[in-house]
Amino acid sequence: MLFTAEDTQFMRLAVEEAQQALYLSNPNPRVGCVIVKAGQCIGQGHTQAVGGPHAEVEALRHAREQGFDPEGATVYVTLEPCSHTGRTAPCVEALIAAKVAKVSIAMSDPNPLVSGQGVQQLRAAGIAVKMGLLEGEARELNSGFIRRMTRGLPWVRMKMAASLDGKTALPAGESQWITGPLARADGHHWRAQACAILTGVGTVIEDDPRLNVRDVKTTRQPVKIIIDSHLGIPLNAQILNTEASGVMIVYAAANSREQQQKAAELTARGIDLLAMPNASGKVDLAKLFSTLASEREMNEIHVEAGFKLNGSLLREGCVDELLLYLAPRFLGEGFGMAQVDPPAHLSQDLMGNDWRIIDQAIFYPDLRLRLLKMK
Helix, strand or coil, rough: CCHHHHHHHHHHHHHHHCCCCCCCCCCCCCEEEEEECCCCCEEEECCCCCCCCCCHHHHHHHHHHCCCCCCCCCCECCCCCCCCHHHHHHCHHHHHCCCCEEECCCCCCCCCCCHHHHHHHHHCCCEEEEECCCCCHHHHHHHHHHHHHHHCCCCCHHHHHHHEECCCECCCCCCCCCHHHHHHHHHHHHHCCCCEEEHHHHHHHHHHHCCCCCCCCCCCCCEEEEECCCCCCCCCHHHHHHHCCCCCECCCCCHHHHHHHHHHHHCCCCCEEECCCCCCCEECCCHHHHHHHCCCCCCCEEECCCHHHHHHHCCCCCCCCCEEEEECCCCCCCEECCCCCCCCCCCCCCCCCCEEEEEEECCCEEEEEEEECCC
């Protein structure tokens, strides 16, 4: 299917609109929409916070507020318009009612409730539809939503900050700060777009972090998830007092009287407790991620944990992406990035998969690498 330079220009503008929903739209996908008439952009919008208008409705509203009639216009949208009633009315109906002439869609909606039905309804109404322009960019913005809709799992991104010799903390546990302020600010960008930030109780005890978003502007704080098999978390931990977002503690068992009393107190404070044991008496990580997707509608999980939990997540194949910050320094002795068993030979792949670098950037003086797990 042929697209013109003008098509590409306006779809790229729609992608830029979708990027404005990065911190905003979860659990809905990040979608941008641009309305064009006689070669002029007359309206644009992106998906708002959950329960708010979708991108198409926002763009139509924007056009009308400026005094433009969208009838006969061409619409550029990064995701197939929804055709079902969820928290909002179907966007397809809004486009049909507006009597637009053409709709160019970057990617089809992986949601089984839509999945081609939006396109069918538009065409049935006599609206011309073209598909596939800048599909890669649209998919990149919604890796978590796509994963949840197609596989029933969230996209799991593990963030690690290490020295050149791969150390994340000194022998005594000190880890703040290995990287500089620019790298830490970039880390907050990735925190902000996640549905939840996941860590282990060891990190809570050692560092007493807040794990909230501070270095970028956002109206939404991700949920905090703490893996704590035996409810060892201190009741005065900062993370339990996180403002404007929920806290979930995932544990394996609360058998002792002390554990049961702590569970009762945490529940009374509004902390979400989730029992999810495996056969070894620890947290069933694979089941947890399935539950987060199916029952909590979580698209992306951002992991900031210690080497033990990192190792467990990697061994169980739970991680899709690595976000690795390397500081130009050597620490010598200390903790590594992940506790894993070494292979017998270098030719043997440790995790049963390889990692591919997809992006690199300098946040002076540190280097950031992004890696995807090869299937």
